[in-house]
Amino acid sequence: MTRIAFHLAPALMLVYGVVRLIDGRDGQHGPGPAWTVGHLIFLGSLLLYGGVIAGLYDRVRAAHRVTAGVTAAVAAFGLVTFVRVAVVDIVVGLQAANPAEKSVLADRYADAPAVLPQAVYEIGPVFFMLGLLALLVQFAIVTPGRKAVAALSPVLVVLGFVAITLDLDLLPAGAALIWIALALVTREPSPSSPARRRAHAAA
Structure with missing residues (x-):
C-alpha cells in the first residue's frame, strides 16, 4: 500500500489540478460540484501522502533514525494542517451558495478548530513541503550506487x-514533476532492504 501511495498521491493531485482548471473556466473557483469533487480528490491525495512520508521514513531510518524521525514528524504535522485546509474548503463549498458567501465562510473558518493560532494553520502546509x-x-544521501538518480528526486x-x-494553474505540471520524483524513489531498493544488503555482500 505504501508503494502505491508514491504513485497515487501525486496522481490524484494532478487530477485535482485538472478539475480546478475546469472549475475556473468562468473566472471563479467554486462553490459548486467541481469545487467539491476537486477538493475531495485533493483530500484523498493528501491522506495518501501520509503513506509517502511513512515510506520515506522507513527507507532512511536505518541510517539516520533521529534525523529521519524529526523530519517525518515535521512533514506529518504540515500534512495534518494541509488536510485541515482541504476539509475546511469542502465544508465551505457545501455551505456557500455563491462566491461572495464562500469568501465570508472561509474567513469564518480561518481559525477553526481554535487549537492553534491562525498563523500556524496558514504556514503549516509549508512544513509538509x-x-x-x-x-x-x-x-539520496543514504542510497549508494545510483546517486544521480536518487538526487534527481528532491x-x-x-x-x-x-x-x-508561483501559480496554482500550474498544479497539474507541478504534480507531474512530484510524481516523477516519487516514482524514481520506488525504483530504488530501500538501503536496508534484503536486495540492497545482498548487493553490498556481493560487492
Whole structure:
C-alpha cells in the first residue's frame, strides 16, 4: 500500500489540478460540484501522502533514525494542517451558495478548530513541503550506487512546489514533476532492504 501511495498521491493531485482548471473556466473557483469533487480528490491525495512520508521514513531510518524521525514528524504535522485546509474548503463549498458567501465562510473558518493560532494553520502546509523535501534529500544521501538518480528526486520536487507556489494553474505540471520524483524513489531498493544488503555482500 505504501508503494502505491508514491504513485497515487501525486496522481490524484494532478487530477485535482485538472478539475480546478475546469472549475475556473468562468473566472471563479467554486462553490459548486467541481469545487467539491476537486477538493475531495485533493483530500484523498493528501491522506495518501501520509503513506509517502511513512515510506520515506522507513527507507532512511536505518541510517539516520533521529534525523529521519524529526523530519517525518515535521512533514506529518504540515500534512495534518494541509488536510485541515482541504476539509475546511469542502465544508465551505457545501455551505456557500455563491462566491461572495464562500469568501465570508472561509474567513469564518480561518481559525477553526481554535487549537492553534491562525498563523500556524496558514504556514503549516509549508512544513509538509519542507519535510517531504528533507526526507528525499536524506534518501539520496543514504542510497549508494545510483546517486544521480536518487538526487534527481528532491530537485524535481523543488521544481514542482515552486511551480505550484508561483501559480496554482500550474498544479497539474507541478504534480507531474512530484510524481516523477516519487516514482524514481520506488525504483530504488530501500538501503536496508534484503536486495540492497545482498548487493553490498556481493560487492
